[in-house]
Amino acid sequence: MSGSGRAAGRPVGAVTRGTTGHNRLRRGDRWIAAVHGRLLRSAGRPLVVDLGYGASHTTTLELFTRLRRVAPGVEVVGIEIDPARVALAEPYEREGLSFRLGGFELPVPRPPTLVRAFNVLRQYDEDEAWHYWDVLRAGLAPGGVLVEGTSSENGRRAVWVGLSPCGPETVTFSARFEAFERPSDLADRLPKTLIHRNVPGERIHAFLSDFDRAWAVSAPYGAHGRRQRWLAAIGLLSESWPVPARPPLGGAARWRLGELTLPWSAVDPR
Known part of the structure; x- marks a missing residue:
């Protein structure tokens, strides 16, 4: 109009x-x-x-x-x-x-x-x-x-x-x-409420560090493509972080797109 x-x-x-x-x-x-x-x-x-x-x-x-x-x-x-x-x-x-x-x-x-x-x-x-x-x-x-x-x-x-x-x-x-070498490369896209919290002792830093470790351990899956490596890394990460495993927030259909959603409470700096 x-x-x-x-x-x-x-x-x-x-x-x-x-x-x-x-x-x-x-x-x-x-x-x-x-x-x-x-x-x-x-x-x-x-x-x-x-x-x-x-x-x-x-x-x-x-x-x-x-x-x-x-x-x-x-x-x-x-x-x-x-x-x-x-x-x-x-x-x-x-x-x-x-x-x-x-x-x-x-x-x-x-x-x-x-x-x-x-x-x-x-x-x-x-x-x-x-x-x-x-x-x-x-x-x-x-x-x-x-x-x-x-x-x-x-x-x-x-x-x-x-x-x-x-x-x-x-x-x-x-x-x-x-578009990334390791998952923590996404740190530069963190929202303003988290980007300055990506330091040792903060939850977001712990999460990204664990994601990087899971990514490294899952390197052998890279022989089948980076998507398979991502899926394997999320499987490992889910053992210690509350990654939603069912739609609409989680599950293979979302993860295959290069996505991972967490409850905010897992990284809440407050």
């Missing part, structure tokens, strides 16, 4: 670099559709917010397209704090997809069922990141979900956290098999 980029009051937040590109967030979108597709289908008027989509509308349009396949009635609103970016995106609006000027205050007509916020909180310090998690969770519809994370610029490595209105619930590590 033309003119939807107008928001009342000053948007809350800071302008990001805006770096984006085709399929940069595909790994996260695939997880959202698989894990939260049922939630979106069961909601009366499912609204999804893509917060801080960047200099191009591309990833918001991709999210809309992917979610419409699993929840045909979903509405997606892309929110950006830079008016110029909103103006560039508005020509791509269509039924069910719109763009608005705004920030963490989420200027949308009703509480969203799901908010995706990727590569937005990386520029804030840890305390601010925790604060904005709280702000975004407070704006969710009952039973809603916040998916907040960071991806590499080509989308081949990503880590994201799934949060409910009650707090963080899961953390997911995702990568193309040729």
